Amino acid sequence: EEEEKDRLSDLPDAVLQHIMNFMNTRDVVRTCVLSKRWNNLWKHVTTLSFSSLGKVLFYNKFVPKFLANRDASTSLIDLNIEVYGFKAPNLTRIAKYAAQHNAQHLEITTQYNFRGMPTSFFPLMFSCHSLTSLVFGTCVSNPPIKLPKSLFFPTLKTLHLFNVRFDGGIDHHCVEPFSACSVLSTLTLEGYSFCNDADTFCITNSSLSILKIWDNIIFSDDQLSSTCDLPFLEEVNIKILSSPMKYSVVAGWLQYKRVRGERQREHVN
Amino acid sequence: MKMMKPYVWLQTSDDSIQQVEQEIAMFCPLICQEIIQKGMGSSKNCAICLPQQVSPAMLSLILDYCRFHQVPGRSNKERKSYDEKFVRIDTERLCELTSAADSLQLKPLVDLTSRALARIIEGKTPEEIRDIFHLPDDLTENVEVEEEHVDDRSVDDLLSFINGNDGGKLNILTILIFVFT
Known part of the structure; x- marks a missing residue:
């Protein structure tokens, strides 16, 4: 008899919703048929997790319906999306929803067959003034995703980009994407390709303290601008497995700072 | 101190x-x-x-x-x-x-x-979840009552994305919840 107890129902709504935050959103919605109590619990989930691998048709219909039915007064905290063949209007819809519902952490990974972000995507993200962390990129088998040449994330503290590129535009200026991220403290560039051959790249940021540059970086040595300005840089972590030459180039590029007496740690793995 | x-x-x-x-x-x-x-x-x-x-x-x-x-x-x-x-x-x-x-x-x-x-x-059907946690099912009896109000076109539309995930009864329930909320 003891074994038949329904202990799950002893948990308060807030804990049940917390459990849902660790589930993918499709399964979260399915809990609405468990019992009357579970009918509306899913609407208050604060973590959305969409992975459309093998379910592209499903997700393209599910996402707008889910967003329309979720409780609009509940803020969003985490949004994790793995994009496989999402329709552009859906990505725009998600970005808009995230901005309107005070999303704080965003993780967007795009996969094969990805045709680029809709043009409205980044402006919407820039308008999301609750955003504190962003992970964004595409898998290595894809061409790098082109990003706007300047990122206006006024509240972002952590930024992790992988397999992306910046474009200096027709006049091939120095690309300086991070100077407008005024509270950024940790920047990770992974599997990264620096802009066009004719552009130079520099990292200028008045708040950055940790910089991580990881493998698969594609650039030519003369693209690294010597005007990097990172007054608060404390820690540099460079991991370039494929090419020791590139390591020394990047290390040399950041040498600029060490001359000015900043505390730095560099690692070669 | x-x-x-x-x-x-x-x-x-x-x-x-x-x-x-x-x-x-x-x-x-x-x-x-x-x-x-x-x-x-x-x-x-x-x-x-x-x-x-x-x-x-x-x-x-x-x-x-x-x-x-x-x-x-x-x-x-x-x-x-x-x-x-x-x-x-x-x-x-x-x-x-x-x-x-x-x-x-x-x-x-x-x-x-x-x-x-x-x-x-995660990944379990509602029946499996109820079994594991001994959750009583207090929803099934309401299905027929609510079903009368369903707009067929919306159901067809919604069926295409829920389809194949759960048993038929539960599909309708899921759809109902989407339609009426």
Whole structure:
């Protein structure tokens, strides 16, 4: 008899919703048929997790319906999306929803067959003034995703980009994407390709303290601008497995700072 | 600064009172508040009354968890592997543990057990979930009543994305909930 107890129902709504935050959103919605109590619990989930691998048709219909039915007064905290063949209007819809519902952490990974972000995507993200962390990129088998040449994330503290590129535009200026991220403290560039051959790249940021540059970086040595300005840089972590030459180039590029007496740690793995 | 007393008296839901290392018990924010703000727990007579969710068995589990994580110098890998083993318990106790940890505001443990419960629920059909947790099904009887109001076109539209995930009855329920909310 003891074994038949329904202990799950002893948990308060807030804990049940917390459990849902660790589930993918499709399964979260399915809990609405468990019992009357579970009918509306899913609407208050604060973590959305969409992975459309093998379910592209499903997700393209599910996402707008889910967003329309979720409780609009509940803020969003985490949004994790793995994009496989999402329709552009859906990505725009998600970005808009995230901005309107005070999303704080965003993780967007795009996969094969990805045709680029809709043009409205980044402006919407820039308008999301609750955003504190962003992970964004595409898998290595894809061409790098082109990003706007300047990122206006006024509240972002952590930024992790992988397999992306910046474009200096027709006049091939120095690309300086991070100077407008005024509270950024940790920047990770992974599997990264620096802009066009004719552009130079520099990292200028008045708040950055940790910089991580990881493998698969594609650039030519003369693209690294010597005007990097990172007054608060404390820690540099460079991991370039494929090419020791590139390591020394990047290390040399950041040498600029060490001359000015900043505390730095560099690692070669 | 006031000297830390090494032991603290705790009273569990069965009214039994036990002595616990204060350093360990202080891991639980609720106990910490009782000690610091109310000066409770210093003797058997003013034992800290724990929430009713905390049975002696759950308290002992929670203290094991705190005792392990309180030791400095453990690697993340060690902690992770301890955590994984720690939640390998039957679902009923896992629920009880979640409830007890939540009542003591012990967030890392609530996260750990919630994640474990999420893993149990994820990917299962509603029937399977009800079976595992002994959840009574109080929805089925309402299906026919609500069904009358459904706009057929919306159902067709929605069917295409829910289709193939659950049994037919549950599909309709899911759709109903989408349509009427």
